Amino acid sequence: MHVPPWFWFALVTLLCWGGAGLLQKLSTNHISAESSLIWLVVGFLLLEPFFYPGKSIFTYSSVNLAWALLSGVLNALGAWALFAALKSGGKASIVAPVTALYPLVVIALVPFVLKESITPLQVAGITCSLIAIVLLSA
C-alpha cells in the first residue's frame, strides 16, 4: 500500500500536538490560561534560531510572506477567543467540541480558494474524523 508523504508529516503533527494538549492541561493546573498562552508563544520563540531563514526570506513573494505572518496572528487570536469563551461562561463540554470543528471552515472554503476537490471516499473519511473530533473534545 502506498502511503503518501503528507501522511507521515501529519502523523508527527498529531503526536506533537497530542503531547502539547497534555502539557497545556498540566500547565493550566498551575497558571492561568492566558499566562499559559503567553508562555506558549515564548516556547515558539525558543525554536526560532533553528528556523531562521537568513537572506532566503527575500526570495519569497510578499503575498505568501503575508499569509505566513497572518496565519500566526489568526492562530493566536483563535486561542485567545477560546479562552475568552470559557471565561465568559461557556461550558468546556460545549465550547471545546464547537471550536474543534474549525476544519469545517477549511472544507467549505478550499474548493473556492484553492480549487481542490475531494473524492467520495475522502468525504466519508472526513465525516468520520469530524465525528471523532467532536466526541474526543466533549
Add this chain to the structure above:
Amino acid sequence: MALKDTLKARWFWYSNLCVLCWGGWALLSRLGSREISPQTMQFLFTIGTLPVGLALLMARKFKMEPSPRGITYALLNGVLAGIGGLALFAAYHTGSNTAMVTVATALYPMITVVLAVVLLRIGFDWFK
C-alpha cells in the same frame, strides 16, 4: 428561548470567532506553504503570534504567576506545538489535499486522551 439565549451569550460568539480564526489559520498556512519552506513558515508564524502574546501580557500589566512548574509545562507545550506546526507546514508543502491534512491533524485530542490515560492515570471514558 434556549436558542435565543445562546445567540445572546458572549461565549457563543467567542467560540465562533475561534472557529473562524483557526479555519483561516489553516487555510493561510496552506496558501503560504505552496511557496515557502516549512522552516520559514514556522519562523514567520511565530512572529505572527507575537502581537497577540504581547497584547495579553500588556492586558495583565506584565504580571505573571511565578509557578516554575506551570511555566515549564507551558514552555514545553510551545516547543512541541512548534515542532508539530513545522510538520503541518511540511504536510501542506507536499501539495496534498488541504482538507485531508487539516482534518487528520485536528484529530490530535485522540493522542492527548491516550497520553492522559497512560501517564496521568485518568479514568477512561468508553464514550471517548
